Each structure stands twice: as C-alpha cells, then as structure tokens.
Amino acid sequence: MGMRSMVGNVLQDAGFSTIRYGLALNLLSIGRLKFESYEVENIRPLVAASPILSRLVTKLGEQKLARLIGVTEMAVGSLITARPVAPRASALGSLGAAGIFATTLSFLVTTPEAWQERRGEPKLSLAGQFLVKDIVLLGASLLTAAESLQAGQRT
Secondary structure, eight states: OOHHHHHHHHHHHHHHHHHHHHHHHHHHHHHHHTTSHHHHHHHHHHHHHOHHHHHHHHHHOHHHHHHHHHHHHHHHHHHHTTTTTOHHHHHHHHHHHHHHHHHHHHHHHHOGGGEETTSSSOEEOHHHHHHHTHHHHHHHHHHHHHHHHHHHHHO
16 A cells, blocks of 8 residues: 555545544534523524424424434434444434434525525525535535444444
C-alpha cells in the first residue's frame, strides 16, 4: 500500500469518526434541550405547522411532545455511538437520525416562518437558515448508516 493510500485511509477513518461522533453529540445535546421550557417555546411554530406533529401536540401537549422528541434524539444519538461494539445498532441509530433530519427538513415546507415573505423570490428566514443545515446532518446520517452496515457484515 502506497503512502497516499495510507494517508487517504487515515483521513477517511478520521472523517467517519468525526461525522459519527459529531452527529451523536448534536443529537444528544439537542435532545437534552427539549427538557428546557425555552426550547419548548422555540419548537412551537415548527411542530404547530407540521401536519403530523401538530396532532401529537393535541394529544400529548407541547411539553410532553418536546420530551418525547428529546428522548428519541438522545436514544438515537446513543445508538450511533455504539459502532465499535454494535455496528448494526449504530446503523439503526443512523437510520433513525436520517428520519429525524428528514422530518426537520419538512418544516421548510410546512412552517411559514421559514421564509421571508416580502423579498420577491423566496429567501430563507433565520428559522429557515437554522433548518437548512439539516441537509448536511441527513447526509452524515446516511453515510454513517452505510459504514456501520458494512462493518456489521464484516463481523
């Protein structure tokens, strides 16, 4: 194996580890915030405008829904970190994260506050700018799911 190939492998391994544990840290941190009252207020316009989550708000209330989302995010983040000992569980966590980020990206369509209305062509508002980063997190989730599935096949 040549020097370039070795360096490429080291960089790839470092990149996947950074993606995996950064993804997990994001989910764990953001999930924990769902237990704070200000975060319940922050997500209110997003969940209220969502056809699926608005029904859950009606059934559970805002605080319980926020906590359910938080527990889900923390469980998914924890599963992602299991890669060294349980790659298939990690893949499941990554696929769960992909679902979470696909859901949050749907808020770009369902939340009027995601767009600046009086700017001619559509432009993201601060809320929309916050949401659009989830495209990268969705991609990271898919990459870590694939890598974990491949590792699970080797064991």
